[in-house]
Amino acid sequence: MEKVTVLGAGSWGTALATVLADNGHDTLIWSHREDQATEIHEHHTNAKYLKDVTLPANLHATANMAQAIEHASIVVMAVPTKGIRETCQKMMQTLDKPVLFVHVSKGIEPGSLLRISEIMREELPASVIEDLVVLSGPSHAEEVVKQHPTTVAASCESLVAAERVQDLFMNQYFRVYTNPDVIGVEVGGALKNVIALAAGAVDGIGYGDNAKAALITRGLAEISRLGVKMGAKPLTFMGLTGMGDLIVTCTSVHSRNYRAGFMLGEGKKLEQVLDEMGMVVEGVRTAKAAHQLAEKYDVALPISAALYSVLFEDKTPLDAVDDLMLRMKKREMDEIYNN
């Protein structure tokens, strides 16, 4: 049995804490809101984020960071990308021992263009990081808490650390693979949210399955193109954290990115969409990062660019699709011509 603290009490932090508690680990969840910690600890619910779900009786919660850190030999970081730095800083007010970190967030920080593990390494001294493992893959919280079969990958350069996380989470409904390609895993997880916004938008416009399949396939092509330039292994994008997560996020009604995109396709403005969602839509900030990454690495990301123009330049989704369809003619895969 491990002593685990999950930082972040939204949909995903709560669902993963449930898996850990189901596996018999001594699990504590930290919320930055006292009322939410009380709801989880005393009533075993988290109604805003997981409707009609009763949480395990052996899952405890606190809003006291010092208590949360004191408890843990393993810390699971499950706050949205924009809260990672602040949460690391709060943690560092009391953390004075090495712990194993697992992060499960999917984003890239605009401006710095850092992946989550890089942000964490910037904020946390090496002396408190026993190891840092990324857990990612096609996994909607709403299905995990129903114990529906789910597969993810634990990614770390250290196989020993990745296997420790594999053993920590793995059970009959939650299957964990390992993958040493941290860059590929993080880039796939972050960029699929941008493509999912676009996939939602084409459905919101009223286009059909052809358009969706095109977005998923060409979306994967542009994610891989960028990821490889950033140092990722191409094969990772064929796996759970690449194609797998892209499929689930572009096709599931559970996806906040897909749902936000759908509303944009219907003609709603971004501000209204985000108000109505009330949960994190990571793809919006990551679309800004993708825009900057395209320039930094001199790589074409046409779908991300089209989405960026809808989000931040007032282009209508219809015009953005027209622009994509009327781009200069291309070869599908340059590599096939070059070999």
Ligand SMILES: NC(=O)C1=CN([C@@H]2O[C@H](COP(=O)(O)OP(=O)(O)OC[C@H]3O[C@@H](n4cnc5c(N)ncnc54)[C@H](OP(=O)(O)O)[C@@H]3O)[C@@H](O)[C@H]2O)C=CC1
């Ligand atoms: N939901 C899912 O199925 C999955 C999500 N993920 C990833 O997990 C990460 C978290 O997402 P998810 O749980 O779904 O998001 P939610 O929107 O469901 O919940 C976010 C939670 O984080 C809290 N929060 C927001 N800002 C901060 C902050 N600065 N410090 C501490 N807590 C904060 C929110 O509190 P408040 O209620 O006060 O706003 C809320 O409890 C994202 O990167 C997402 O991409 C990955 C896989 C699956």
Ligand SMILES: O=C(CO)COP(=O)(O)O
């Ligand atoms: O990452 C996810 C599923 O794997 C969750 O996606 P959303 O943030 O779009 O809900």
